[in-house]
Amino acid sequence: MPKDSLAALTKLVLDFRAARDWKQFHTPKELAISLVVESAELLEIFQWKQGVELDQAVAKRRTEIADELADCLHSILLLAHDLKIDLGEALFEKMNKMEEKYPVAKAKGKPRKYNELE
Amino acid sequence: MPKDSLAALTKLVLDFRAARDWKQFHTPKELAISLVVESAELLEIFQWKQGVELDQAVAKRRTEIADELADCLHSILLLAHDLKIDLGEALFEKMNKMEEKYPVAKAKGKPRKYNELE
Amino acid sequence: MPKDSLAALTKLVLDFRAARDWKQFHTPKELAISLVVESAELLEIFQWKQGVELDQAVAKRRTEIADELADCLHSILLLAHDLKIDLGEALFEKMNKMEEKYPVAKAKGKPRKYNELE
Amino acid sequence: MPKDSLAALTKLVLDFRAARDWKQFHTPKELAISLVVESAELLEIFQWKQGVELDQAVAKRRTEIADELADCLHSILLLAHDLKIDLGEALFEKMNKMEEKYPVAKAKGKPRKYNELE
Numbered sequence: 001m002p003k004d005s006l007a008a009l010t011k012l013v014l015d016f017r018a019a020r021d022w023k024q025f026h027t028p029k030e031l032a033i034s035l036v037v038e039s040a041e042l043l044e045i046f047q048w049k050q051g052v053e054l055d056q057a058v059a060k061r062r063t064e065i066a067d068e069l070a071d072c073l074h075s076i077l078l079l080a081h082d083l084k085i086d087l088g089e090a091l092f093e094k095m096n097k098m099e100e101k102y103p104v105a106k107a108k109g110k111p112r113k114y115n116e117l118e
Numbered sequence: 119m120p121k122d123s124l125a126a127l128t129k130l131v132l133d134f135r136a137a138r139d140w141k142q143f144h145t146p147k148e149l150a151i152s153l154v155v156e157s158a159e160l161l162e163i164f165q166w167k168q169g170v171e172l173d174q175a176v177a178k179r180r181t182e183i184a185d186e187l188a189d190c191l192h193s194i195l196l197l198a199h200d201l202k203i204d205l206g207e208a209l210f211e212k213m214n215k216m217e218e219k220y221p222v223a224k225a226k227g228k229p230r231k232y233n234e235l236e
Numbered sequence: 237m238p239k240d241s242l243a244a245l246t247k248l249v250l251d252f253r254a255a256r257d258w259k260q261f262h263t264p265k266e267l268a269i270s271l272v273v274e275s276a277e278l279l280e281i282f283q284w285k286q287g288v289e290l291d292q293a294v295a296k297r298r299t300e301i302a303d304e305l306a307d308c309l310h311s312i313l314l315l316a317h318d319l320k321i322d323l324g325e326a327l328f329e330k331m332n333k334m335e336e337k338y339p340v341a342k343a344k345g346k347p348r349k350y351n352e353l354e
Numbered sequence: 355m356p357k358d359s360l361a362a363l364t365k366l367v368l369d370f371r372a373a374r375d376w377k378q379f380h381t382p383k384e385l386a387i388s389l390v391v392e393s394a395e396l397l398e399i400f401q402w403k404q405g406v407e408l409d410q411a412v413a414k415r416r417t418e419i420a421d422e423l424a425d426c427l428h429s430i431l432l433l434a435h436d437l438k439i440d441l442g443e444a445l446f447e448k449m450n451k452m453e454e455k456y457p458v459a460k461a462k463g464k465p466r467k468y469n470e471l472e
Contacts, residue, residue: 003206004124016213019222025229025284028176028183029164033283035190036161036390039154040276046147047269048261048465058146058201065146066203069194070212072153073205076187076194083176085184087191088121094188095134104137111143111402143402151401154272158394165387166347166379229284239442240360252449255458261465264412264419265400271426272397275390282383294382294437301382302439305430306448308389309441312423312430319412321420323427324357330424331370340373347379 006087010077017078028079035075042068124205128195135196146197153193160186242323246313253314264315271311278304360441364431371432382433389429396422 002008017023045065049057058065080087101114110117120126135141163183167175176183198205219232228235238244253259281301285293294301316323337350346353356362371377399419403411412419434441455468464471 003204003210005206006122006124009206009209012209012213016216020220020225021227022225022229024227027172029161029167029172030284032157032161032164033279033387036154036157036394037276037280037283039150039157039190040273040390043147043150043154043269044273046150047273048266049147050465053465054145054147062201062203065197065201066208067212067215069198069203069205070208072157072190072194073209074212076190079183080187083180083183085180085187086121087187088123088127090184090188091127091130091191092121094185094192095130097185098134102138107138107140109139109142111140111404111407148402151269151397154276155394155398155401158272158391161387162391165391166384168347171347229286229289239440239446241442242358242360245442245445248445248449252452256456256461257463258461258465260463263408265397265403265408268393268397268400272390272393275386275393275426279383279386279390282386285383290381290383298437298439301433301437302444303448303451305434305439305441306444308393308426308430309445310448312426315419316423319416319419321416321423322357323423324359324363326420326424327363327366327427328357330421330428331366333421334370338374343374343376345375345378347376 006077009073010081013074013077014081026078026082028083031075031079031082035072035079038068038071038075042072124195127191128199131192131195132199144196144200146201149193149197149200153190153197156186156189156193160190242313245309246317249310249313250317262314262318264319267311267315267318271308271315274304274307274311278308360431363427364435367428367431368435380432380436382437385429385433385436389426389433392422392425392429396426 017026042065045057045061045068046054076087079085080090102117106117107114135144160183163175163179163186164172194205197203198208220235224235225232253262278301281293281297281304282290312323315321316326338353342353343350371380396419399411399415399422400408430441433439434444456471460471461468
């Protein structure tokens with residue numbers, strides 16, 4: 001199976017869920033909770049560290065990081081599916097909005113929110 | 119461009135970033151912060167609500183939800199790219215681990231963590 | 237020592253930190269990361285559960301909940317101290333703003349954000 | 355009213371809630387969601403920034419930071435009250451556990467989790 005298509009990845013997580021009869025627990029709200037909890041587990045890997053200590057943590061814990069990213073993608077795919085949101089389309093639309101909010105001429109090289117740009 | 123492939127979506131966010139010279143701000147740690155912040159914005163949409171009030175919020179704020187999901191996917195794609203993690207592969211591997219942690223016979227119909235299953 | 241005063245609790249966490257020479261790691265940004273990570277660990281306790289399953293989790297994991305709340309308070313006390321924010325005063329001021337945003341006549345019995353009130 | 359006692363601050367948030375009849379929405383799970391959402395809003399203030407840009411954000415947005423800290427404390431006080439957890443006592447107990455996990459001799463000057471200490 002192609003591992004690069006959202007459709008294939010979505011099928012993977014739907015089959016897993018169907019086999020366990022877990023859809024009943026997967027309200028959008030619970031899936032959003034799940035996404036926050038997993039994102040925070042990812043962030044925890046980088047916590048307190050800077051510079052060399054941080055680089056070492058990233059190198060040493062790469063499998064954990066991949067696992068947490070997969071967990072996050074998992075929740076996103078289910079949420080999008082259940083709410084009938086086309087995730088690829090949503091990203092394209094979002095990037096269009098971002099192009100307007102962050103025009104290259106103003107945003108280039110600046111770590112600022114759009115409302116802080118001059 | 120196909121909107122269903124991780125490769126195409128990754129190219130989309132990389133081009134956006136390159137044009138703004140933002141890679142310098144996108145350490146894995148900052149991208150993980152970003153993912154948590156956006157996940158929490160998604161969760162905020164469902165906050166305090168249950169039942170009918172919740173269903174109404176989901177219906178009314180569907181575009182916002184799609185936007186937040188796109189934001190989360192955005193951060194995940196960048197993080198995976200920068201750390202040379204194959205996201206599709208990572209999800210397949212994670213689901214294999216989940217198959218072991220949550221065998222159908224034990225987990226079916228139960229909203230529990232693997233360490234709470236009997 | 238009185239365990240009910242913010243001053244006494246702040247002294248407790250400052251002494252712990254000074255003994256370990258950890259102030260160098262405690263930038264406001266890192267402490268905010270810490271607060272998010274700990275809050276998400278608290279939320280994780282309630283994840284996926286509703287009704288009886290949820291009540292049982294709360295009853296059974298009360299010590300863990302107290303620990304996570306203490307962790308969160310810990311980060312808040314350090315952040316407030318380091319930024320010279322009077323936390324008690326900040327709460328009083330915030331509640332004043334909340335009184336205006338959520339007048340009793342409009343907000344009573346409604347699980348809504350102030351911008352959703354009629 | 356003394357603004358430094360947990361009892362006084364708890365009374366403040368309880369009175370606010372009672373006047374709006376909001377206890378019905380304040381399950382421990384919802385309050386934990388609230389705490390995560392508010393913590394992430396705090397973290398958002400520090401997002402993307404380092405060095406001088408970060409220091410400037412902290413200085414310029416001090417009132418917002420105080421507001422977010424107050425929001426977090428608000429949720430913590432309600433959660434502790436509703437679950438009959440003595441928050442001051444919980445912090446003292448937690449710090450005792452931390453003393454054991456992070457003995458000064460091993461932890462001094464190291465930004466590591468207890469399971470990473472040598």
